[in-house]
Amino acid sequence: LLAPPVQRLVTELGKLPGIGQRTAQRLAFHLLRVDAEEAGALADAIRDVKAQIRECEICFNLADEARCRICQDERRDPAVICVVEEFGDVLPIERTHEFRGRYHVLGGALSPIDGVDPEDLHLAELYRRVEQSSPPVREVVIATNPTTTGEATALHIAGVLRERAPEVAVTRLASGLPVGGDLEYADEVTLGRAFAGRRAL
Amino acid sequence: LLAPPVQRLVTELGKLPGIGQRTAQRLAFHLLRVDAEEAGALADAIRDVKAQIRECEICFNLADEARCRICQDERRDPAVICVVEEFGDVLPIERTHEFRGRYHVLGGALSPIDGVDPEDLHLAELYRRVEQSSPPVREVVIATNPTTTGEATALHIAGVLRERAPEVAVTRLASGLPVGGDLEYADEVTLGRAFAGRRAL
Numbered sequence: 001l002l003a004p005p006v007q008r009l010v011t012e013l014g015k016l017p018g019i020g021q022r023t024a025q026r027l028a029f030h031l032l033r034v035d036a037e038e039a040g041a042l043a044d045a046i047r048d049v050k051a052q053i054r055e056c057e058i059c060f061n062l063a064d065e066a067r068c069r070i071c072q073d074e075r076r077d078p079a080v081i082c083v084v085e086e087f088g089d090v091l092p093i094e095r096t097h098e099f100r101g102r103y104h105v106l107g108g109a110l111s112p113i114d115g116v117d118p119e120d121l122h123l124a125e126l127y128r129r130v131e132q133s134s135p136p137v138r139e140v141v142i143a144t145n146p147t148t149t150g151e152a153t154a155l156h157i158a159g160v161l162r163e164r165a166p167e168v169a170v171t172r173l174a175s176g177l178p179v180g181g182d183l184e185y186a187d188e189v190t191l192g193r194a195f196a197g198r199r200a201l
Numbered sequence: 202l203l204a205p206p207v208q209r210l211v212t213e214l215g216k217l218p219g220i221g222q223r224t225a226q227r228l229a230f231h232l233l234r235v236d237a238e239e240a241g242a243l244a245d246a247i248r249d250v251k252a253q254i255r256e257c258e259i260c261f262n263l264a265d266e267a268r269c270r271i272c273q274d275e276r277r278d279p280a281v282i283c284v285v286e287e288f289g290d291v292l293p294i295e296r297t298h299e300f301r302g303r304y305h306v307l308g309g310a311l312s313p314i315d316g317v318d319p320e321d322l323h324l325a326e327l328y329r330r331v332e333q334s335s336p337p338v339r340e341v342v343i344a345t346n347p348t349t350t351g352e353a354t355a356l357h358i359a360g361v362l363r364e365r366a367p368e369v370a371v372t373r374l375a376s377g378l379p380v381g382g383d384l385e386y387a388d389e390v391t392l393g394r395a396f397a398g399r400r401a402l
Contacts, residue, residue, distance in 0.1 A: 041213050
């Protein structure tokens with residue numbers, strides 16, 4: 001019923017998470033109604049983000065240069081590293097203003113059943129970073145999701161660091177995060193308290 | 202906190218209707234995660250739709266040629282014209298399979314308080330179309346929204362057609378549509394019944 005270019009747009013919009021067929025159609029109609037400049041700004045923003053954004057060479061967070069803004073920021077304590085699963089987890093932690101250290105983005109969580117093994121995550125880079133850091137790393141805060149795979153990843157990292165960097169404190173965000181939930185959805189207060197109450201693993 | 206290209210994408214996504222700041226961020230992160238080809242397909246679809254889609258020269262529905270698919274379809278009865286406010290209203294009516302005539306998209310509803318006067322809508326084109334049609338138009342079904350402005354538009358059109366084309370039946374979708382609602386949200390059954398039970402104005 002729709003002209004092919006409109007149908008294609010509806011299909012592409014419908015691939016976005018949480019966007020059903022009806023919503024995709026409404027968004028497509030909206031883009032048809034607005035002027036070409038406004039629609040073009042969205043198309044450009046998508047293209048630019050893919051062309052200009054890469055992974056930080058140190059922590060694998062999003063970056064528009066070789067190093068991300070946080071790794072470039074001299075005021076951020078390099079002796080404390082917060083380990084998260086995805087780059088989407090950095091922003092909610094930043095919003096709590098509880099953490100002034102650096103990050104390390106793993107790119108997922110260990111899940112042998114889904115074929116995600118230690119070598120599929122940025123774990124080797126984390127261990128190397130902890131071992132070679134100057135000034136030395138004092139603490140690694142593991143902020144993986146409070147899910148089965150997130151917990152397994154936390155325990156795995158704690159085990160390896162106990163061997164390879166026994167002088168480094170390894171901590172985990174306090175419970176208080178709803179178990180089975182997703183860190184990206186947590187509100188600032190809950191996540192802030194979880195940060196303040198982190199415990200040794 | 203976000204790199205400028207990411208922030209720009211979040212801003213542009215947040216301009217879409219019903220997409221708040223948090224959702225825009227999740228969509229942006231999704232686009233950062235998928236491969237460049239998939240993200241590019243969305244950007245291209247947006248560009249293509251603006252470049253290739255125009256208004257049908259007869260009915261002002263969306264078209265990828267001079268005339269829309271419905272105006273090109275010989276099986277659609279040209280003697281019955283369904284008048285809608287927006288092109289987004291055509292699809293829900295098509296889904297009811299109650300209507301086999303043609304459409305006329307006004308581009309809005311009369312609302313003097315918002316500065317929308319008869320000359321701002323495709324009304325002159327509607328009247329000319331009704332007067333000059335061969336075969337002659339038998340019926341004009343007014344399917345503007347069941348809102349104050351939609352009703353005012355329906356009454357306005359009925360008044361003009363009574364003068365200029367007194368032989369043409371002018372009908373209005375039956376009540377049954379929730380008053381104050383928006384046609385684009387109606388389910389097929391309700392809208393289908395409203396169509397079947399349309400009454401003379």
